Amino acid sequence: MQSSSSVRRRSLYLILNLIVIVSLLASITMAESTGEASSEAKVHIVYTEKPTNDEEPKDYHLRTLSSALGSEEAAKDALIYSYKEAASGFSAKLTPEQVAEISKQPGVLQVVPSQTYQLHKPVGGGFKLT
Numbered sequence: 001m002q003s004s005s006s007v008r009r010r011s012l013y014l015i016l017n018l019i020v021i022v023s024l025l026a027s028i029t030m031a032e033s034t035g036e037a038s039s040e041a042k043v044h045i046v047y048t049e050k051p052t053n054d055e056e057p058k059d060y061h062l063r064t065l066s067s068a069l070g071s072e073e074a075a076k077d078a079l080i081y082s083y084k085e086a087a088s089g090f091s092a093k094l095t096p097e098q099v100a101e102i103s104k105q106p107g108v109l110q111v112v113p114s115q116t117y118q119l120h121k122p123v124g125g126g127f128k129l130t
Contacts, residue, residue, distance in 0.1 A: 062075050079091075
């Protein structure tokens with residue numbers, strides 16, 4: 001016959017195993033949902049050639065984006081900003097599939113994910129000019 005402390009240890013062991021199994025299942029579920037998130041639209045910068053005719057840069061960018069996304073409405077929804085001064089291109093929210101498609105469009109030079117950089121802050125909170 002088993003002692004009550006032996007039964008308690010066995011019960012505790014079973015409970016701990018159950019917690020581990022539930023934790024593993026939860027982490028697998030989270031990993032799968034994160035995999036789906038990778039197909040979400042993210043902001044990309046699309047560098048293009050400059051329009052060769054008198055077409056406005058934004059119109060050219062919308063036309064290029066429409067060709068990849070299938071409609072002008074989808075292009076307008078995805079377009080964030082149209083660059084025309086220092087570079088020709090635009091920023092848009094694109095899925096990985098859309099990035100692959102727009103990369104094939106005539107006049108598209110490069111598509112890169114948008115990145116935000118933080119400036120280094122000096123210790124002490126301010127700049128000293130000497």
